[in-house]
Amino acid sequence: MRYLMSLMILSLWGINSMAEAGIRESDFDSIKLYEMKNAKGMVVKVTNYGAIITSIQVPDRHGKMADVALGYDNVESYMNAVDKPYFGSIVGRYGNRIAKGKFTIDGEEYKLAVNNGENHLHGGVIGFDKVVWNAQELKVKNGTSLQLTYTAKDGEEGYPGELSVTVTYTLTNDNSLRVDYKATTTKATHVNLTQHTYFNLKGEGNGDILDHELMLNASRYTPVDAGLIPTGELADVKGTPFDYTTAKPIGRDINEAHQQLEFGGGFDHNWVIDRPEGNTGLVLAARVTEPQSGRVLEIETTEPGIQFYCGNFLDGRLKGKSGKEYVHRGGFCLETQHYPDSPNQPNFPSTLLKPGETYSTTTVFHFKTAK
Numbered sequence: 519m520r521y522l523m524s525l526m527i528l529s530l531w532g533i534n535s536m537a538e539a540g541i542r543e544s545d546f547d548s549i550k551l552y553e554m555k556n557a558k559g560m561v562v563k564v565t566n567y568g569a570i571i572t573s574i575q576v577p578d579r580h581g582k583m584a585d586v587a588l589g590y591d592n593v594e595s596y597m598n599a600v601d602k603p604y605f606g607s608i609v610g611r612y613g614n615r616i617a618k619g620k621f622t623i624d625g626e627e628y629k630l631a632v633n634n635g636e637n638h639l640h641g642g643v644i645g646f647d648k649v650v651w652n653a654q655e656l657k658v659k660n661g662t663s664l665q666l667t668y669t670a671k672d673g674e675e676g677y678p679g680e681l682s683v684t685v686t687y688t689l690t691n692d693n694s695l696r697v698d699y700k701a702t703t704t705k706a707t708h709v710n711l712t713q714h715t716y717f718n719l720k721g722e723g724n725g726d727i728l729d730h731e732l733m734l735n736a737s738r739y740t741p742v743d744a745g746l747i748p749t750g751e752l753a754d755v756k757g758t759p760f761d762y763t764t765a766k767p768i769g770r771d772i773n774e775a776h777q778q779l780e781f782g783g784g785f786d787h788n789w790v791i792d793r794p795e796g797n798t799g800l801v802l803a804a805r806v807t808e809p810q811s812g813r814v815l816e817i818e819t820t821e822p823g824i825q826f827y828c829g830n831f832l833d834g835r836l837k838g839k840s841g842k843e844y845v846h847r848g849g850f851c852l853e854t855q856h857y858p859d860s861p862n863q864p865n866f867p868s869t870l871l872k873p874g875e876t877y878s879t880t881t882v883f884h885f886k887t888a889k
C-alpha cells in the first residue's frame with residue numbers, strides 16, 4: 519500500500535498531575551502529539567511540549583522499520599526524567615554551556631540561571647525543552663511541515679529581550695527531516711538553538727552505539743576545561759582520538775588516555791565544521807553508518823559547529839518507550855550549533871542577535887541505507 523503524505527494529530531498528551539517544573543496547569547490540555555508520515559512510510563512524531571521529536575521510524579537495508587530516536591511514549595516521562603537528558607527536544611535560548619551563567623552586552627552584565635555546576639546549560643532551569651509551544655500544520659511542496667512557535671519573555675532564565683522563536687519540522691519524500699529555526703528579539707541577546715535527538719540506528723534501546731561508524735567533516739574542535747567550557751583554542755584533530763575526518767567506529771579511540779576524554783567522560787565536544795570560504799549554505803557536517811542494519815544518517819547544516827555527545831551520562835536507569843533500558847552510550851547526539859560559551863569568547867563566531875535582525879539557521883537529517 520502506498521502511504522500518502524500526511525500529518526495527523528495522534529492524541530492529546532494531557533496529564534493529570536502537576537509535573538516537577540516547566541508547565542502551567544492551564545497548558546496541560548494543549549499538549550499534543552503529531553505524526554508526520556511520508557510517501558515511503560517514514561514516520562516522525564513530535565509533541566509541542568519542548569518541540570520534542572519522540573520517534574523517528576526509518577527502514578534498514580531490507581526495508582525493515584525501526585524507531586531510531588530515544589524517548590518516551592508519554593509526556594510525564596519527559597517531564598520527570600532523572601538527570602534531564604533533553605531527549606529529542608529543541609534546546610534554547612542557548613544550546614550548550616555559558617561559563618558561570620554570565621555575559622555582557624553593551625557594558626551591561628546579564629546573569630543567567632546556573633544549572634550545570636557553576637555554568638549555564640541548555641537555556642537554564644526551564645529552557646525551551648520544557649515549555650509548551652504552539653503548533654500548526656503547514657502545506658509545503660513535496661513534504662509535510664509542522665511549525666512550532668514560542669515567545670520567551672524578556673528576562674526569562676536571565677536573558678534580555680523578548681524572543682519570538684519559530685521551529686519548522688519538514689518531512690520530505692526523500693526520507694529527510696529538515697529543521698528550520700527563526701528568531702527575532704526586542705533587545706540584543708544571545709541565541710543558539712539546536713535539536714537534541716539521541717539516535718541509535720539499530721533501534722532505540724538496542725544496546726550501545728559504539729560500533730556505529732562516524733564521519734565528522736571537521737578538522738578542528740574546541741577543547742574544554744573540566745567544566746566543559748571551551749578554552750578558546752581551535753585545536754587540530756589530526757593524530758588525536760577526535761579525528762573523525764575518515765569514518766571510524768565511535769568507540770574505537772574512546773578509551774584512549776587523553777585529558778579531553780577524561781573531562782567529557784568520553785566524547786562530549788564541539789567540532790568546527792569545515793566549510794568552504796564564503797559558503798553560508800548547507801554543508802555536510804556528519805555521516806553515521808550502522809553496519810548491521812545498513813541505516814545511514816547524514817546531517818547537513820548552515821551552522822559553524824556540531825556537538826558530538828555519545829550518551830556518556832546514560833547509565834541504564836532510564837527505560838524508553840519500548841521498556842528497554844537506555845544503557846551507557848545507548849544513543850548519540852549530533853547537535854548542530856554555534857560553539858559553546860560564544861557570548862564570552864570574542865574569537866568564536868558571534869551568537870548575538872539584535873532587534874531588527876532575524877536569526878535563521880537550517881539543519882537537515884537525511885536517512886539513507888548502505889549495502
Ligand code: BGC
Pocket residue numbers: 602603604614746786787825827831851853
Ligand atoms: C551536552 C552534555 C549533556 C547532555 C544532556 C549535551 O548537549 O553536551 O554535556 O550532558 O547534553 O544534558
